[in-house]
Amino acid sequence: MEPSRGAGPAVPPVAAVLPAGGSGERLGGATPKQFCAVQGRPLVSYTVRAMERIDWISNIIVVVSPENIETMKSIIEKYGHKRVTVVKGGITRHRSIFNGLKVFAENEFSSHLLQKPEVVIIHDAVRPFVEEDILSKVVMAAKEHGAAGAIRPLVSTVIASAADGCLDHSLERARYRASEMPQAFLFDIIYEAYQQCTDYDLDYGTECLHLALKYCKTNAKLVEGTADLWKVTYKRDLYAAESIIKESLSQEVCVITDVKEVVSQVGFLLHESLKSQIKVETISTSLSKNDSHLQNILSGQCYNFVCINDKKCAVQETQQLADMLEKSNIPLLYPVVVVLVHLDTSENISFSIGMEEITRMKKFAKEVKKKNILVYGLLIQYKDHLLLQETVNSAAALIMALIKDRNPELTGQLLVA
Amino acid sequence: MEPSRGAGPAVPPVAAVLPAGGSGERLGGATPKQFCAVQGRPLVSYTVRAMERIDWISNIIVVVSPENIETMKSIIEKYGHKRVTVVKGGITRHRSIFNGLKVFAENEFSSHLLQKPEVVIIHDAVRPFVEEDILSKVVMAAKEHGAAGAIRPLVSTVIASAADGCLDHSLERARYRASEMPQAFLFDIIYEAYQQCTDYDLDYGTECLHLALKYCKTNAKLVEGTADLWKVTYKRDLYAAESIIKESLSQEVCVITDVKEVVSQVGFLLHESLKSQIKVETISTSLSKNDSHLQNILSGQCYNFVCINDKKCAVQETQQLADMLEKSNIPLLYPVVVVLVHLDTSENISFSIGMEEITRMKKFAKEVKKKNILVYGLLIQYKDHLLLQETVNSAAALIMALIKDRNPELTGQLLVA
Numbered sequence: 001m002e003p004s005r006g007a008g009p010a011v012p013p014v015a016a017v018l019p020a021g022g023s024g025e026r027l028g029g030a031t032p033k034q035f036c037a038v039q040g041r042p043l044v045s046y047t048v049r050a051m052e053r054i055d056w057i058s059n060i061i062v063v064v065s066p067e068n069i070e071t072m073k074s075i076i077e078k079y080g081h082k083r084v085t086v087v088k089g090g091i092t093r094h095r096s097i098f099n100g101l102k103v104f105a106e107n108e109f110s111s112h113l114l115q116k117p118e119v120v121i122i123h124d125a126v127r128p129f130v131e132e133d134i135l136s137k138v139v140m141a142a143k144e145h146g147a148a149g150a151i152r153p154l155v156s157t158v159i160a161s162a163a164d165g166c167l168d169h170s171l172e173r174a175r176y177r178a179s180e181m182p183q184a185f186l187f188d189i190i191y192e193a194y195q196q197c198t199d200y201d202l203d204y205g206t207e208c209l210h211l212a213l214k215y216c217k218t219n220a221k222l223v224e225g226t227a228d229l230w231k232v233t234y235k236r237d238l239y240a241a242e243s244i245i246k247e248s249l250s251q252e253v254c255v256i257t258d259v260k261e262v263v264s265q266v267g268f269l270l271h272e273s274l275k276s277q278i279k280v281e282t283i284s285t286s287l288s289k290n291d292s293h294l295q296n297i298l299s300g301q302c303y304n305f306v307c308i309n310d311k312k313c314a315v316q317e318t319q320q321l322a323d324m325l326e327k328s329n330i331p332l333l334y335p336v337v338v339v340l341v342h343l344d345t346s347e348n349i350s351f352s353i354g355m356e357e358i359t360r361m362k363k364f365a366k367e368v369k370k371k372n373i374l375v376y377g378l379l380i381q382y383k384d385h386l387l388l389q390e391t392v393n394s395a396a397a398l399i400m401a402l403i404k405d406r407n408p409e410l411t412g413q414l415l416v417a
Numbered sequence: 418m419e420p421s422r423g424a425g426p427a428v429p430p431v432a433a434v435l436p437a438g439g440s441g442e443r444l445g446g447a448t449p450k451q452f453c454a455v456q457g458r459p460l461v462s463y464t465v466r467a468m469e470r471i472d473w474i475s476n477i478i479v480v481v482s483p484e485n486i487e488t489m490k491s492i493i494e495k496y497g498h499k500r501v502t503v504v505k506g507g508i509t510r511h512r513s514i515f516n517g518l519k520v521f522a523e524n525e526f527s528s529h530l531l532q533k534p535e536v537v538i539i540h541d542a543v544r545p546f547v548e549e550d551i552l553s554k555v556v557m558a559a560k561e562h563g564a565a566g567a568i569r570p571l572v573s574t575v576i577a578s579a580a581d582g583c584l585d586h587s588l589e590r591a592r593y594r595a596s597e598m599p600q601a602f603l604f605d606i607i608y609e610a611y612q613q614c615t616d617y618d619l620d621y622g623t624e625c626l627h628l629a630l631k632y633c634k635t636n637a638k639l640v641e642g643t644a645d646l647w648k649v650t651y652k653r654d655l656y657a658a659e660s661i662i663k664e665s666l667s668q669e670v671c672v673i674t675d676v677k678e679v680v681s682q683v684g685f686l687l688h689e690s691l692k693s694q695i696k697v698e699t700i701s702t703s704l705s706k707n708d709s710h711l712q713n714i715l716s717g718q719c720y721n722f723v724c725i726n727d728k729k730c731a732v733q734e735t736q737q738l739a740d741m742l743e744k745s746n747i748p749l750l751y752p753v754v755v756v757l758v759h760l761d762t763s764e765n766i767s768f769s770i771g772m773e774e775i776t777r778m779k780k781f782a783k784e785v786k787k788k789n790i791l792v793y794g795l796l797i798q799y800k801d802h803l804l805l806q807e808t809v810n811s812a813a814a815l816i817m818a819l820i821k822d823r824n825p826e827l828t829g830q831l832l833v834a
Contacts, residue, residue: 155648158593159568159596161594166636166639167564167636167637170596173623173624176577207574207590209587213584219579219585222583222584227653234647236654236658239656242656353770355798355833398827401826407818409814409818414833416775416830
């Protein structure tokens, strides 16, 4: 399904234009929704990332209102986005998209003309969960039909009202669809449609497929999309986006134990207890060694780590992990959870946690939080062999809660299983 | 705006029918969405509660599929819902609503005929955030026009597709609206419409306003609703509902300090630190006394409590609060957060937390969790007067995080400010 891209320059490029100029008034907040933070990162960065990871998209044009150009540029720098050009938007959606297209055709909008793509994707900056599959489907359909757009079934019945505010008629739900994003067009078609359309279209229209039909007689191919394509419109959608991202970050955990037998044993039990809820990788290694297995995991997409050892507040070992994580760039896009498990095997019955230990832990957590690494402490007591299983189950429940919540306020706390 | 309801029986009653028979296939889970737990309670219970708290709604009919009748009855019993009748649904939405209406007109569906209402509200069981304002607006409009329904602007453009899967035309967004719930009808109109409509309508239709128009020539009045009226359709909507409910429970906190001067002082500082984020009531009292101010707060809608004292793990005092809460029925519908703050004023520098203390705390928290009370411990050290403000600010941040998250897994833990 994927549009192939050979080694040579013969394959015409695909570009994406992301209108991000909206004021977000429906959200009821001062910050336009594309700049609202989700897990600490602006929503638009998630959408840019969704485009950027697809290697057959050669240029990503983000169109923002004039007052947000610097904000957008600093987002691109902070999160290391590549192949992105920021363009000044117009006062309406259509005018913004038109400006975005002009960087491929006119010298007005960028210092150098970008290579004109064969196909251009248009996608909202506030639809962060777009998958490669639907993008390649609309691109392929646009190549064949000139235009294509994702559609979804209607959630509510659509009605027309009469002048007196009463029902005129309702539409038969099955015959209609909601037009969503992404859409894709042969560049020449959509650019011509924008050049020909009226000021009324530019000021009051919203639908690109309509312009292609009206001005280029191109009937867009409609492609059924998945539910992820929804648009962040209201505050509740930001809540939903936050939860979806947290859920997607809670799919895998890496348990790192040191090589001592008793520690490995607890690591094994914890692995068993966790694996019904989350994918678990357990490795037994010293963090100071350059373990290739650990390096593999770090270069993968794991955002959760549990380090078990029998030292009180093993800050030094965790510092090594934090350094590795930082070097790997993993915490750049998403907060990484590190649960520092202290296995207490002392015989002493009246065990207690000293304030010094807690202070050291909090200080360390505060330091690495700046690097988007969330560290929590967890104590497992291993006194009674019979109680160990129960304690490990309780530890697993706490670890899952910490991973799912990713609460930055609770970092540095020491929990007890 | 509110439909008035006098003391005498002369005022005709308003009833509500909640279709709750859906299978929830769009949610992608095994449990139909109306029965999915949000903060531990099934979604349908929130919607029933939204109706039940309005005293001019005399009867609430919940229509569920045959296999869920017992589940629904047990929900009503568990959460103490009143004025609710459970009715067996049909195989489609319209057939279910029709069954719901029959309890007022036919003997077939209930042991005794319920009093026929003048106006009947129809509302989805999966729209839990409906407010009294919109309900009274649609009821008043139905009295005048015979039928009325809430509408919302369209979020996406609506398009019609041709037989070949290509765009036929797109609708001008401004001319159309999404038909949402609640709707209201003069009972005689909607009941007649259902009696006259065809099997095709009953099996394939979805819109009650359409039936009233087609069979009773009644053009429903359309009433602009707020964004809260949205329908829980996808999994992301459940996430959003959970967050909205958590947010609504995080509006107010009651800080209870004992009467000792040092404790009151910290209570005051905490009050000051919290008040920029949440409404705070602070009272200084002994929980063992029957304090009328505290009783007032308990009879209000406060779901968050902070108890400060200078005893280690003051389980006894907290037990009294837990008993009061239980008696007040507050934790019946929503989990209540209780943060037990231990103010440590000892001179001892090498302070430590004993395992016994932690174990006692966890045991107590586990016990009251069964009553939907979430207890967390929080230690504030008061050694250095200069550092106190900073510690209190840190405590306030932790308290806000605990209140907002309401994480049941972390109960019984002792956090350190």
